Amino acid sequence: MNSSLFIGATAINSSELAPVVAVAATGALAGTISVIFGNRGLLLPAVVLELLAGILIGPQLAGLQVSHLLLFMQSLGVGLLFFFAGYEIDFDRLKGDPLKLALLGWAFSLVLAYSIGGLLAAAGIVVSLLYTGSALVTTSIGTLIPILSDSGELKTKVGTNLLAAGAIGEFGPILLLTLFLSGEKTGPELLTLASFIGIAVVLALLISRSRHHSLPLLEGSVEKSSQIAVRWFFLLVIGLVLCASELGLDLLLGGFAAGMIARQMIGKREIKEFETKLTAVAFGVFVPFFFVVSGMKLDVSALFTSASGVLKVPLFFALFLIVRGTPALVLYRKTLDRTERIALALFSSTQLPLVLAITMVAQETGHMRADTAAALVMAAVLSTLIYPILGLQIRKRAAEGVAA
Numbered sequence: 001m002n003s004s005l006f007i008g009a010t011a012i013n014s015s016e017l018a019p020v021v022a023v024a025a026t027g028a029l030a031g032t033i034s035v036i037f038g039n040r041g042l043l044l045p046a047v048v049l050e051l052l053a054g055i056l057i058g059p060q061l062a063g064l065q066v067s068h069l070l071l072f073m074q075s076l077g078v079g080l081l082f083f084f085a086g087y088e089i090d091f092d093r094l095k096g097d098p099l100k101l102a103l104l105g106w107a108f109s110l111v112l113a114y115s116i117g118g119l120l121a122a123a124g125i126v127v128s129l130l131y132t133g134s135a136l137v138t139t140s141i142g143t144l145i146p147i148l149s150d151s152g153e154l155k156t157k158v159g160t161n162l163l164a165a166g167a168i169g170e171f172g173p174i175l176l177l178t179l180f181l182s183g184e185k186t187g188p189e190l191l192t193l194a195s196f197i198g199i200a201v202v203l204a205l206l207i208s209r210s211r212h213h214s215l216p217l218l219e220g221s222v223e224k225s226s227q228i229a230v231r232w233f234f235l236l237v238i239g240l241v242l243c244a245s246e247l248g249l250d251l252l253l254g255g256f257a258a259g260m261i262a263r264q265m266i267g268k269r270e271i272k273e274f275e276t277k278l279t280a281v282a283f284g285v286f287v288p289f290f291f292v293v294s295g296m297k298l299d300v301s302a303l304f305t306s307a308s309g310v311l312k313v314p315l316f317f318a319l320f321l322i323v324r325g326t327p328a329l330v331l332y333r334k335t336l337d338r339t340e341r342i343a344l345a346l347f348s349s350t351q352l353p354l355v356l357a358i359t360m361v362a363q364e365t366g367h368m369r370a371d372t373a374a375a376l377v378m379a380a381v382l383s384t385l386i387y388p389i390l391g392l393q394i395r396k397r398a399a400e401g402v403a404a
Contacts, residue, residue, distance in 0.1 A: 019067050023296075026053045027288030043389050047143055047291050047352060048381050054295020070293050077290030079241035079255035080282035081353060082174070085142045086259025089167045097335060098164035105327035105348075106137065106168045113137045113323045125312070126372050130180065131362040135376050136316075136323040138173045138354035140384065141166025144347055147388050153395065158340050161332065162347050169324065171256070173354050177361065178253050192247045199243060200257040203236075207265045215266070218274065229274045230281060233262055252357055294356050298377055302370035312375035313382070320383050324349040339398040346391035355380040 030049035037044040057064045110133075117126065117133030126132040144166060145154070153159045207214075218229035237258040244254035303309040325345030332341050359376050362368035 016067055016069050019064055019070055020073065022057060022064055023054075023070060023073070023289055023292045026050070026057055026292050029053070030292075031288070043147065043385075043392070045143060045147070045384050045388075046288075048384050050288050050291035051295040051298075051352075051356075051377075051381060054292040055298055055300055056295075057292075058296030058298070060299070060301055064296065066293060066296050070289065070296075073286065073289040074293040075241065075245075075251055076238065077286040077288070077293075078252050078353075078357070079237050079258075079286075081142060081287050081290055082170075082252040082255035083237045083259040083262070084279070084282065085167075085170045085353075086256040086261075087263050088141060088145065088163065089171065089260055090263055098161050099168075101161065101331055101335065102164035102168040105165055105331050106172050108327040108331065109137045109169075109323050110172070112326060116319060116323065125308070127369060128362065128367040131358060131367045132372070132376075134173055134176045134180075135351075135355050135358045135362075136319055137169070138351045138358075139166045139169025139324060139348050140350050140352045140354070140380075141170055143352060143384055144350055144388060147392075148347070151392055151395075153392070157336060158344055158347075158395070161335065162344055165328070165344070165348050169348065170354060173358065174250075174253060174256050177250055177354075177358060196244060196247050196253070196257075200240065200261065203240075204261045204264050207261055227277065230277050233258075233274075233278060234281065236261065250357070250361070290353075291356075294360075297360075298374055299370040300374050300378075303374045303378070305371060309371035309375060312372060313378045316376050316379035317382050320351055320379065321345065321349040321387070324351075339394055343391040343394045343398075346387040346394070350383050350387045352377075352380040352384045 027050055030053050031046045034044050034046035034049055056062060059065055113133035113136040114129055116136070117129030120126045120132060121129040141163065144162070148154045148159055148162070154163070218232070237255055240258045240261075241251050241254035244257075245251055303313070325348060328345035328348050329341050332344060336344060355376055359368060359373035363370065363373050
């Protein structure tokens with residue numbers, strides 16, 4: 001007997017649910033391994049394990065195919081992932097020198113990235129300087145925040161400047177992805193983008209004006225079964241993600257806008273219980289689907305079709321540090337000491353989620369070869385594994401030197 005679940009008039013066969021269960025189990029196992037190694041003092045980010053596990057269970061190795069249901073779960077995952085990226089942008093906290101230096105630093109990185117991308121394109125190593133350069137100027141602040149929070153770095157000068165640099169390092173590439181990288185923008189498409197921005201601004205204003213009445217209501221429900229805070233913010237995310245999708249814009253723009261609106265509503269208040277519950281829903285259920293399914297879709301075999309494909313991995317790994325690390329070393333001399341600048345450079349060079357997003361769009365539009373995309377992603381994986389560890393070690397040694 002063929003069992004199925006019914007959602008409205010649509011039947012989901014058990015064969016379609018099996019890949020979802022497999023990916024969920026993969027995400028759970030990756031998270032467990034990350035925690036076990038973390039308890040032993042070894043930093044092994046769950047997002048890296050999820051991506052690598054996706055490669056292992058995907059079509060190229062274990063043969064698990066990416067179904068439409070998995071793509072749906074991946075879309076929700078990317079929306080919620082970038083919700084938290086937008087949520088972390090608290091301009092009241094970051095304003096002043098941190099925000100000014102972050103903007104200057106990202107502009108510096110952009111010049112470096114496009115200059116290097118132009119050289120690589122001229123040499124025939126990559127197809128498009130725009131897409132390759134844009135992939136080099138990101139910073140994975142969402143990946144770094146849990147790591148730095150656990151170590152106490154977020155409360156330091158380095159942490160404050162990193163939050164600003166990371167916020168711009170995610171916001172800037174999202175704008176690039178929306179304005180220039182998701183296909184050529186004509187007059188009607190730019191009008192569509194303006195319409196989405198208008199919708200987001202109106203929502204932000206309405207929510208901001210009502211927060212004095214709505215925040216107490218949301219806070220009062222945190223420990224109740226109604227959980228209206230989680231329900232309304234989850235609705236905000238999927239609503240804006242759907243809006244962005246229907247308007248032909250990138251999904252992550254919807255999630256990012258939802259995060260910024262949520263931050264605007266909460267303002268300077270901190271509702272830890274709400275953040276904990278929404279984090280549990282996002283990173284406990286949906287975000288792992290984004291990384292595991294992204295790994296399943298990654299054409300790793302393209303890396304090994306030629307020696308140049310393999311050599312691109314260390315090349316991009318070094319370029320991440322050059323493009324995002326150089327501004328930290330040059331521009332922060334009056335703000336941070338030498339070891340603090342080196343640590344900031346390493347933290348700022350940590351990349352992954354936006355590299356995944358940009359390489360996917362680049363391949364879909366024919367502006368990036370499969371081996372280049374795979375090399376960029378694998379280099380981003382290495383950056384997430386190595387650069388934060390080096391940064392924390394430098395900070396630890398500096399602290400020990402001061403104590404001595």
